[in-house]
Amino acid sequence: MLRALEIRDILIIDRLELAFQPGLNVLTGETGAGKSILLDSLGFVLGWRGRAELVRQGAEQGEVVAEFDLPEGHAARAVLEQAGLPVEDTLLLRRVNTGDGRKTAWVNDRRCSGDVLRALSDTLVELHGQHDDRGLLDPKGHRDLLDEFGGLAGQRDKVRSAWKARSAARKALREAETKLAEMRAEEEFLRHAVEELDALSPQPGEEAELDTRRRLMQQSERIREDIAKAQAALRDGAEGQAQDALRWLEGAADKAEGRLEEALAALSRAMVELDEAASGVEDCLEALTFNPLELEETEERLFAIRALARKHSVAPDELAGFAEGVREQLARLDQGDADLKALQAAVEEADAAYTEAAGALSDARAKAAGKLDKAVMAELAPLKMDRAVFATQVSPTDPGETGQDAVTFTVATNPGAPAGPLGKIASGGELSRFLLALKVCLTGGQSGLTLIFDEIDRGVGGATADAVGRRLAGLASENQVLVVTHSPQVAARGAHHWRVEKRITKGQTLSTVTALDAGARTDEIARMLSGETITEEARAAAEALMAG
Structure with missing residues (x-):
């Protein structure tokens, strides 16, 4: 207020x-x-x-x-x-x-x-x-006014909810269709990628193992010769001489009155160490022994893993996880048609719910329009406009959150005259x-x-x-x-x-x-009745108006 x-x-x-x-x-x-x-x-x-x-x-x-x-x-x-x-x-x-x-x-x-x-x-x-272009003369507000008159807020809320559900269902379908189209555009690439990945079947850590093995094989020819010489020196030289020395010292030990016991013990220990060293050298030589084709095969697989990692912009150890992701994409692609059918069914259901709610609101608006027209016509008669016709026009429009109706207040000022918008047909007083x-x-x-x-x-x-x-x-x-x-x-x-x-x-x-107080009001209304000169008759008429 x-x-x-x-x-x-x-x-x-x-x-x-x-x-x-x-x-x-x-x-x-x-x-x-x-x-x-x-x-x-x-x-x-x-x-x-x-x-x-x-x-x-x-x-x-x-x-x-x-x-x-x-x-x-x-x-x-x-x-x-x-x-x-x-x-x-x-x-x-x-x-x-x-x-x-x-x-x-x-x-x-x-x-x-x-x-x-x-x-x-x-x-x-x-x-x-x-000149009221913000209120009753603005057709943009006529629908809200009719809904308020008819008490249709609840039905409008239902239509708004149905519209939101319909919009959400359609959006989900559009997004799914777009995503599926994008995946289908890459389907050939995805399937080829899976075939390559499945054929190679790279494992986490395999690239590092292959690289180590390859470098070892590349170096093995150069170091194998030195290791073989060391083996010969151990087996044919150091180990044989140590055995001769041990045999000679054992023959002389009885006559040395205990003076060779420590030497014999140390030599025995050395013999054990030499034997272990010789065994280690033999193991190494055995490990360095490989099929010449093995290096080629190792390099071929190593380079294939690295090339595939570069192709898909992932680390070699991530190829297995990448392959799983591609398989999931293909699974979704294969499931796509079924998903689209479900989304299309949801859209149809949402459309039907909206159509039902909006149709019920349209029917309610038509009834409210009839009641409003009847009420306005009853008010027009005392206002000396009993020959005029007021009609609330409810017409179809594009569906939206407020329904599928356009509402316009129209008037015809005389019988047989064409009806038109309220602000364009009626004269000032009307x-x-x-x-x-x-x-x-x-x-x-x-x-x-x-x-x-x-x-x-x-x-x-x-x-x-x-x-x-x-x-x-x-x-x-x-x-x-x-x-x-x-x-x-x-x-x-x-x-x-x-x-x-x-x-x-x-x-x-x-x-x-x-x-104005009571007396001043009487004079003002008398002035409005009689003009500049206020007569007693005008005051009496003013008092009669105020009393009535």
Whole structure:
């Protein structure tokens, strides 16, 4: 609810403070007095796009401050949270326009963008009038309005969920088809790679073993000759001489009276060591003995392993794991058709679920449209538009998360005349009454709204204007309604009344707004009835209007 509006140096307003109340708030005054400036100022602080030049002549900057109540659960709280702004029970909006055209805004004393202001305004205020391109005249919002009127939020949620499931199923199918196509493009390469890998069957660690074996065989011819000489020296030389020495010393030991025992023991140990050395040399010679073809075979396999590793950009020891991965890819490729069939079945199931949910929502919208048309037509009769026809057109459109329907409010102002969009067919006065009738029907059961009607009674008078006033008062019973009006019948229904006047002070034209008490209200409504000169008859008529 709008609690207060403070305006400084905007157009022909130098300083103005207004405290609005719940119920029907009426603003009256002569044409050109500045009533529209109040709406321009409110629109400015709410971020609406309007006049480019707002600063009062001679002032450095213009400023507008608006104060709103935010009860628990108000939609503006979510906007504030998303924008990272303070959330409090009172919402204070402030916007400044400098003389050079720069605009700066604050929300609860924190800087914010115009986009945030506009997002907040969508939750705070509804403006209705002949130039209302943000509300009832905007076809983009007609579907939401119809759904709200019909209580179709639950069905819309089902459609939204079905649409998300449908989109997810289709995405999964597209991704699987793309991946399978990519694998099929490489299928020949993958199968050839598996054949090569299976034929070679490389094992972890094998490349290092082959490399060691190859180097040993390459060096064996050169070292074998030296090892063979060492073997001959051990067997035929050192070992034989050691045995002769041992035999000769053993024959002399009895006569040496123990002097050779240590020598004999050392020589015996040396014989054992020589024998072990000779055995080791023989083993080495045996190991260095190989088939000449073995080197060729070892090199061939070693080079094949290394070439295959380079081809697939992996380490030689990783070829076995790489081969397993390729086999898994081929298995998935072979399984691909079956997987695609399952995904296609899921898409068909999701399509059917969406079609069913969207179809049910379309049927519900058609029924709600019929109820809305009937309700609006009932409201048009007291507004002297009983010959006009209002119709909610529900037509097919591309499927989406909100269903498969386009909704447009259409009117035909006379029997037999072609129907068309609400904002293009109705004239000024007719449009105002259409908007009022539609809003009365759409607002049923809602409360806590702030609604602004800009000269919605233009072009009507008498009983029709009285009907307009009664309906505005009805809307205001559960909401806050601000009305800019020239109609005494509408003004008489107000719970709170302000008069807008234009005065010349020190050579400057300024607009002022005065809150009217009961007596002043009578005079103002009498002026609206009779003109410049207020007669007792006009006062009596004004009192009668206010009493009725």
